[in-house]
Amino acid sequence: MQKINNKILLESIKFAEGEFLPLQFIEKQELIEEIVQKFDTLNNAQAEKIKLSDIEIDDDTLLHFDEPTEIIQEDISPQVSEKTISNWQETTTIDELNNSISGCMLCKFGETRTNIVFGDGNPNAEIMIIGEAPGKNEDQSGIPFVGDAGKLLDKILEAIHLSRQDVYIANVVKCRPPGNKTPTEVDFIPCLPYLKKQIELISPKIILTLGAVPLLALFGKGYQITKVRGQELKYNGITVIPTFHPAYLLRNPNAKRDVWEDVQKLEKIYQNIKSK
Ligand code: URA
16 A cells, blocks of 8 residues: 555545455444554554544445555464364365364354354255355354345345255355454455365356455455456356355345346356256
8 A cells, every 4th residue: 555544544445345345244333443453553654543433434335436445464374273173174075074164163253153154055066156154044043045145145046047956055254253244354264274175075167156255265355346246257167256245235236237147147157067
């Protein structure tokens, strides 16, 4: 970041909302505090302490910003816990992997979760869907996407003639972040190897990522959901179609048209694969 002042800070917040901190559920005040904290850690003489009460962000800001301002770098080295689970890397089936991480306490979300939300659907599916993190309903049931966003996801699948039996659904983060806070990179680093192992074991032909977090988790910074949605990306040779998160659609129904285009693309690719 070249210059830090209120204007750039505001853009950073907007960028954060649209890019890798979409913060669909987070209180805006919490978001602002988080960003300000990051500024504090920069210890940059130019950084001005922000009066939180002066800042207003509306929900649709991400749509108004084309060029993101670079966000503050964090130390994201993995936290190695004493309770690291020893044998999950050697597992050869989804059930084995699920069982082997059932006591995971690698991150602080383990302390507050009710259930680990590992994944759901068909372990032999050719389509894998990756969301962000479980919410309250998922935490209670242990099943991903069972709340309002999940109901919308079911409808989206139905519209392209698919059901949960045709896909495998997982999240980047397996335990509910308290307050449904959108996970940051720091939050998902301990959990990400589990997702990567799930992808390896499911071995899907197509992945549909929902929202900014799985995009960041699989591709790193530089892939903005608003810019790359609907494009065909590749992750380890697997076709990835990024689209908006259903929770975002619940708040921004106008984006449904985009998602409809994206999933139609997915359906076409899937039909092509099946016809071979
Ligand atoms: N949102 C997600 O990203 N995942 C869920 O399982 C539920 C809501």
